[in-house]
Amino acid sequence: MPKVLAILVDGFEEIEAVTPIDLLRRAGVxxxxxxLGDTRTVTGRCGIALQGECSLGDALSREPGGYDCLLLPGGPGVKTLRESTEVIKTVNQQHAAGRLVAAICAAPLVLLEAGILEGRRYTAHGSVVEELPNTLPDEAVVVDGNLVTSRGAGxxxxxxxxxxxxxxxTDGAQRIAGEIHQMPDKGN
Incomplete structure (x- = not known):
């Protein structure tokens, strides 16, 4: 069974965390x-509290071979993620192993901090364009090798x-899209 590690801290953007986690779990992931730290309950930017299952250290020790994907939601909590040496080390290890590193909204700033955006295609929220001037502003999701970035909650x-x-x-993703009645983009 594929395994994903989502790192949440106070100030995470709820939609950017819950939506991909939900979809991935529906897909059997x-x-x-x-x-981070000793607390398991984290509160998002809109005041919704979520319960984490373990600390980052415990999650890493449970899967010494690593996770198939590392998921970083955006929101004001990105500042905490950027300042965590444990998070930056985890991002670098995941990237060096060629496994997926996924960041949405302001979370590509964590990838910048880890030094893995040089020469890569990516997108991010418009509020971080000063630090990420090479953001692709017209792309909703950008996949460049093992990096996956996205614009924001929308x-x-x-x-x-x-x-x-x-x-x-593709079949698994299309099955999930059908189950949630995701309508095809008509270019409107």
Whole structure:
């Protein structure tokens, strides 16, 4: 069974965390929600509290071979993710192993901090364009090798379905899209 590690901290953007986690679990992916520090309950930017399953350290020790994908939601909590040496080390290890690193909204700033965006195609929320001037502003989701980035809360569904496709394949992602009645984009 494919395995994804989602790292949540206070101030995470709820839609950007819950939507891809939900879609991946529907696709049969085991998603571990890890938090930093000793607390398991984290509160999103809109005041919705979620319960993590373990600390980041515990999650990493449970899967010494690594996870198929590392998921980083955006929101004001990105500042905490950027400042965590444990998170930056995890991003670098995941990237060096060639496994998926997925970041949405402001979370590509964590990838910048880890030094893995040089020469890569990516997108991010417009609010971080000063630090990420090479953002592709017209792209909802950008896949460049093992990096997957997305614009923000409004693109979380497409982001989650893209991750599902990369992890379980096109048929699995299309099955999930059908189950949730995702309508095809008509270019409007």
């Amino acid at each position: 085991e998603v571990t929600i890890a938090t 693109t979380a569904l497409q982001f989650g379905l893209t991750l599902a496709e990369l992890i379980v394949g």
